[in-house]
Amino acid sequence: xxxxxxxAPAATKDLYLPVMAEITDVRQMTPLEKLFEIKLPGGVxxxxxxxxxxxxxxxxxxxxxxxxxxxPTKKGAFELGIRKVGMLTEMIHRMQPGERxxxxxxxxxxxxxxxxxxxDVLVVAGGIGLVPLRSMINYILDxxxxxxxxxxxxGSKSDTDLLFEDERRLWERxxxxxxxxxxxxxxxxxxxxxxxxxxxxxxxxxxxxxxLACVCGPPVMYRFVVLAxxxxxxxxxxxxxSLERRMKCGVGKCGHCQINGSYVCQDGPVYHYPDIKALRExx
Amino acid sequence: xxxxxxxxxxxxxFIAHLQSQKPVYAPHRKGRNAFAFAPVERPQDVVLxxxxxxxxxxxxxxxxxEELLSFNLVENTCxxxxxxxxxxxxxxxxxxxxxxxxxxxxxxxxxxxxxNYLTRRQGALFVGVGFTPDRFHFSGSVGIPAGDTSxxxxxxHHCEGGYALETLTPAGEGLIAGFKxxxxxxxxxAAAAFQQHIYVPQAKLKDVLAHxxxxxxxxxxxxxxxxxxxCNLVCPxxxxxxxxxxxxxxxxxxxxxxHWDGCLLRSFTEVAGGEVFREEPAARQRHRVFRxxxxxxxxxxEPWCVGCxxxxxxxxxxxxxxxxxxxxVNDYDAVxx
Numbered sequence: 001x002x003x004x005x006x007x008a009p010a011a012t013k014d015l016y017l018p019v020m021a022e023i024t025d026v027r028q029m030t031p032l033e034k035l036f037e038i039k040l041p042g043g044v045x046x047x048x049x050x051x052x053x054x055x056x057x058x059x060x061x062x063x064x065x066x067x068x069x070x071x072p073t074k075k076g077a078f079e080l081g082i083r084k085v086g087m088l089t090e091m092i093h094r095m096q097p098g099e100r101x102x103x104x105x106x107x108x109x110x111x112x113x114x115x116x117x118x119x120d121v122l123v124v125a126g127g128i129g130l131v132p133l134r135s136m137i138n139y140i141l142d143x144x145x146x147x148x149x150x151x152x153x154x155g156s157k158s159d160t161d162l163l164f165e166d167e168r169r170l171w172e173r174x175x176x177x178x179x180x181x182x183x184x185x186x187x188x189x190x191x192x193x194x195x196x197x198x199x200x201x202x203x204x205x206x207x208x209x210x211x212l213a214c215v216c217g218p219p220v221m222y223r224f225v226v227l228a229x230x231x232x233x234x235x236x237x238x239x240x241x242s243l244e245r246r247m248k249c250g251v252g253k254c255g256h257c258q259i260n261g262s263y264v265c266q267d268g269p270v271y272h273y274p275d276i277k278a279l280r281e282x283x
Numbered sequence: 284x285x286x287x288x289x290x291x292x293x294x295x296x297f298i299a300h301l302q303s304q305k306p307v308y309a310p311h312r313k314g315r316n317a318f319a320f321a322p323v324e325r326p327q328d329v330v331l332x333x334x335x336x337x338x339x340x341x342x343x344x345x346x347x348x349e350e351l352l353s354f355n356l357v358e359n360t361c362x363x364x365x366x367x368x369x370x371x372x373x374x375x376x377x378x379x380x381x382x383x384x385x386x387x388x389x390x391x392x393x394x395x396x397x398x399n400y401l402t403r404r405q406g407a408l409f410v411g412v413g414f415t416p417d418r419f420h421f422s423g424s425v426g427i428p429a430g431d432t433s434x435x436x437x438x439x440h441h442c443e444g445g446y447a448l449e450t451l452t453p454a455g456e457g458l459i460a461g462f463k464x465x466x467x468x469x470x471x472x473a474a475a476a477f478q479q480h481i482y483v484p485q486a487k488l489k490d491v492l493a494h495x496x497x498x499x500x501x502x503x504x505x506x507x508x509x510x511x512x513x514c515n516l517v518c519p520x521x522x523x524x525x526x527x528x529x530x531x532x533x534x535x536x537x538x539x540x541x542h543w544d545g546c547l548l549r550s551f552t553e554v555a556g557g558e559v560f561r562e563e564p565a566a567r568q569r570h571r572v573f574r575x576x577x578x579x580x581x582x583x584x585e586p587w588c589v590g591c592x593x594x595x596x597x598x599x600x601x602x603x604x605x606x607x608x609x610x611x612v613n614d615y616d617a618v619x620x
Contacts, residue, residue: 003385003388003434004385004388004389004392004393005392006388006392006401006404006405007392007396007401008401009366009398009401009402009405011396012396012397012398012401013395013396013398014363014398015395015397015398016351016352016363016526016539017352017361017363018352018361020359020360057539059352059354059355059356059359059361059528059537059539060354060356060528060530060534060537061528062526062527062528063526063528063539064555083555085555085556086555089555100359102361219558219560244554244558245552245554245560246551246552246553246554248524248525248526249524249526251394251395251397252394252395253390253391253394253395253397253522253524254523254524254525254526254541254544255522255523255524255544255546255551256523256525256544256551256552258546258570258578259560260570260573260578261573261574261577261578261579261581266394280496281560281561281566
């Protein structure tokens, strides 16, 4: 084994030290999900790319990876869409504007938006998968001239847990957005489309060579969306996806997020489909 | 560099000489048949002839539990605790455990260098010692002969009546300065042979592992596995960890602590909402073996297993990593021959 030059401790970064940031706004989106606006000290930019995540922590409760939901084009603060699923998120849901929360990051690769320039972008979001992809959607809308068509396919379990209602209504009306929505099971009041997200894909009219798809959703969704995109004859090279794992440390050390040999917190969470096709634990 | 003769009767004095310079950690008997590294209090308690310690010296650089942050819940503030360099001599370390530290160095230096590990690691000197391979050791198969001195500052080769003390670095020379020893001029006895072997040369392991993803051995071994994670706990190159917050009884203060975790535990890949990404014990077995022989190895060009035999010796279900790898070799040969 080659001996490593041991780096002087003083030259290392504060890997595990959170910055205390202020919650400046809280919006209830659904019974389970809230959108938190968070301001770093002095209003400095988080400096993230769409698709990156931060580690959010409450002292005495713990820390968890949460994807950034706002576009880097939003200045002064960033947003996190948080579902109440455990102790930490339950406690975060009780927090009010003015309270402070620990933030580390941003971490992960995020989407390389330069690759999407001039392309038609097909966003396929299942459930809470819309939270990270909203960062990209808003980035495209704020730089509209740099991209081709913006096609959004959003599927949700039911119409009662649809996210980002205000923005969704804007997207539905916006002539620059092609917005398709479906729910698995609609309530009696639901007048929209019913069916799983893959049912939206066959009807799409795509300029195949010029379309890049971005997929994010629950684990079970990916392989079926990929199948649907492939039967649509979209090339595998044109598919990107953002994956969820347990990114405990965010800095490539703790091991929890590994997919085969790949650390999702370092190489992901955004993957080019041809690269993870060979990673058997990925999808 | 140079070789000196350290007769058995002078070992305690030699240890005392080391202690006069730095704290010394060395193997001690623990219970009837176990050995563990511990700070040396009395030189005569040190055991230099032992098969293996329960844990490696990893525990000093990356403790089983350590505080990453201390926090004040009233003020909602936190601070990073000061970590001090160990600045110690590790005496009586087997070659594979020295190599394991060098591998951990790689993991904690590359990517995001980690301060706690690098701080503790400062000033550590290694005095290796030869060993007689037992039925679990196989470090010879992963490129680490029993008398491998690389990474050591001093090395104690077993010889007639005591040890041939070899100096390997200026720091090692400094450690013995002032301690009078005669030169060792005789040859060294041949190192004892290993009883356990991986049947292929290291270079071929890459192909074997690449071929073995769907091998039957994973399911077969997983049937015995109880997912206790002991193999992870005793491994000198496992460094995965979990992080948890602890609050003291006044509920005003607490700390964020990390502790060793293991990929054989089902909860290791569990995410919010309950999804487990390596649900099957077979997938977890494979992950561990691939971590030791493929994933990091594909990047660094060497096995990340050091052949100490701890995981096999400690396994509650009798699973042997050597048998697993050799099964993969057989599968590979059956197809490629």
